[in-house]
Amino acid sequence: MFKSATIAASILAASAALTTTAQAQDVKALAMEGKGVMMSFGKTLKGALVGAMKSGGPIKALHVCNVDAPVIADKISTKSGWTVARSSHKLRNSANTADAFTKAAIEDFLARQAKGEKPKTMIKTGIIEQGGKKSFRMVKAIGTKGVCLKCHGSAVKPEVLKKIKELYPDDKATGFKAGEMRGVFVLTKALN
Numbered sequence: 001m002f003k004s005a006t007i008a009a010s011i012l013a014a015s016a017a018l019t020t021t022a023q024a025q026d027v028k029a030l031a032m033e034g035k036g037v038m039m040s041f042g043k044t045l046k047g048a049l050v051g052a053m054k055s056g057g058p059i060k061a062l063h064v065c066n067v068d069a070p071v072i073a074d075k076i077s078t079k080s081g082w083t084v085a086r087s088s089h090k091l092r093n094s095a096n097t098a099d100a101f102t103k104a105a106i107e108d109f110l111a112r113q114a115k116g117e118k119p120k121t122m123i124k125t126g127i128i129e130q131g132g133k134k135s136f137r138m139v140k141a142i143g144t145k146g147v148c149l150k151c152h153g154s155a156v157k158p159e160v161l162k163k164i165k166e167l168y169p170d171d172k173a174t175g176f177k178a179g180e181m182r183g184v185f186v187l188t189k190a191l192n
């Protein structure tokens with residue numbers, strides 16, 4: 001979704017780009033709005049995942065991540081005017097590759113995690129410019145929960161792993177422990 005090759009994002013620090021109080025308030029409002037969108041994306045996704053795990057186990061739930069997640073993301077994007085996506089330092093799907101801003105946020109989060117901070121509190125916002133257009137960007141860390149380990153942990157069942165490798169030959173998203181940062185939500189809203 002965020003191919004670093006196709007998008008040369010120039011990063012401006014929010015503080016430098018937004019000098020007036022009015023603009024600072026806009027950023028606050030955008031951040032609030034973005035958090036709401038992020039929560040609804042996270043909740044819908046997790047609900048679909050847990051439901052599928054209960055009714056059909058991880059193989060059925062793979063479909064949720066593989067097929068339903070982008071559909072849920074599109075629906076929420078259309079409804080809210082935000083683009084929602086996910087990325088990670090250890091990708092399963094290379095289509096989720098981070099752009100420059102997101103990559104920098106992930107690196108910052110990993111450094112903070114190494115010092116003992118929990119993913120829950122990690123969030124980064126800023127203004128990015130792509131092709132002359134400015135947008136507001138919000139990146140938030142996603143922690144690894146127990147349910148995630150079935151497909152991202154270090155003891156993924158062989159039949160599940162086989163299916164994952166079929167769908168994603170370059171998968172790097174296993175070996176996570178509960179509590180570790182699994183990846184990030186990436187939200188973008190165009191500024192006029």
Ligand code: HEC
Pocket residue numbers: 046049058059060061062063065066069086087088090091092093094096142143144145147148149150151152173182183184
């Ligand atoms: C049933 C297996 C399964 C479970 C359980 C699962 N995932 Fe995934 N996850 C996947 C698949 C498949 C993808 C690739 C989705 C795609 O094609 O975009 C993925 C992709 C991701 C991504 C996007 C970045 C990337 O690597 O491509 C994140 C972030 C992520 N999962 C986090 C989680 C979290 C957090 C949980 C627990 C709440 C979780 N996953 C549970 C299978 C699973």
